[in-house]
Amino acid sequence: MELRQLEYFVAVAEERNFTRAAERVHISQSGVSAQIRQLERELGADLFDRSARVVTLTVAGKAALEHARAALAAADAVSQAVGEVADLIRGTLTVGMVVGCTVTPLFDALATFHRAHPGVEISLLEDNSAQLVHAVRGGTVDLALIGAAGAIPEGLDALTIIDERLVAAVPNGHPLARSRRITLRDLVPHPIVCMPVGTGLRTVFDQACATQGLHPSIALQAGAADAIADLAARGLGIAILSDSMAAHYRDRLVALTITDVTTPALLALIWRNPRGPATRELVAHCRRAFA
Structure with missing residues (x-):
């Protein structure tokens, strides 16, 4: 039994059609059918009733569906966990800060993050706040220290550092x-x-x-x-x-x-959600540094 067979099985069950399932998983209909047949042989039971125009699950298919979904979710979780560890071992992180920044807690956070994750390459760049907001939204900057007028830029997560007149x-x-x-x-x-x-x-x-x-x-x-x-x-x-x-x-x-x-004039750290593991770790370091 292979993960791809379970993926095809779930796709057919949810689409109730082999053609649509094949389009969803990006292989031919014959390929999906062949893999489902192979899975049924291994399990010793038919998973689908193919007698009608709309494909339906058999009793065995219904029993297998939630377990197949759980197996695929577990495989995704394994991949994500390994990926996050890898990103913190040899990843990259781009940090922006407003021109003329002298807010030393940010530098403290970068230093403690570097000591904890020396394999992550940190790039630091200066720009005006408007350009940094654009860069964070576009994904070219992971986290930035910006100035803002009255409110945090819409659609971004933030940690407000200063709020004053x-x-x-x-x-x-x-x-x-x-x-x-x-x-x-x-x-x-x-x-x-x-x-x-x-x-x-x-x-x-x-x-x-x-x-x-x-x-x-x-x-x-x-x-x-x-x-x-x-x-x-x-x-x-x-x-x-x-x-x-x-x-x-x-x-x-x-x-x-x-x-x-x-x-009020705000000074804030901003980032986009969902954020990667390196950004998440740096945000945690920043929260401690600015506390």
Whole structure:
């Protein structure tokens, strides 16, 4: 008795027709018939009543059907289990991260994963959040750290790392430094330093401005928070950062709450489901690292 014979038997039982079963398993009708006959000889009983136009199961066939399905499912489970082990022994994993990423727990997770599964080859690439979302959806990136505006991209699983509001950051001598709370209209007369288009922070800022019909002057763009803070500290523009980012630069910048920007900026790990064993393991490492 062979697994392919059981596969053909189940196909005929479910299709109730040898021709349709043959199309389903991608062999000729005569091939299916021959294998079913061989299986019946081995079992010593007819599995199908072929006297009518529609093929029906005999009593023996009905008794065999669920066991055949269980045998095929068990074979699939064996194949999957071996495949998952193989993927964690000599697989590949492509990880994306937003440009300018300095979120060290991600690097910690990659390091612990590498120590646990040294045979898995890890590729790391930087891009803007929009491109990384597209890559995860398309399957060219397994897991990515992105910025998002208010919500996780639809159709993907995620682990939210940061969920916080935008702030404007200015040096102490700036005209707005004493305000502490401002609106988007207060920012419009001043040059802005912010993340490039396609990042989560920039999306939140652009959407909020568009809602009010405002057109701020984007003087400079940089992918790293350090660069944005340095440019703002030198008086080249008002920095648009997240609250936790701005906190790192309180020695040279004053963080101002933008009262009419309520959509949060998210930093999140995203992946597609179902995910492979290597991705699943890395997600587990990331959950521990970010905890």
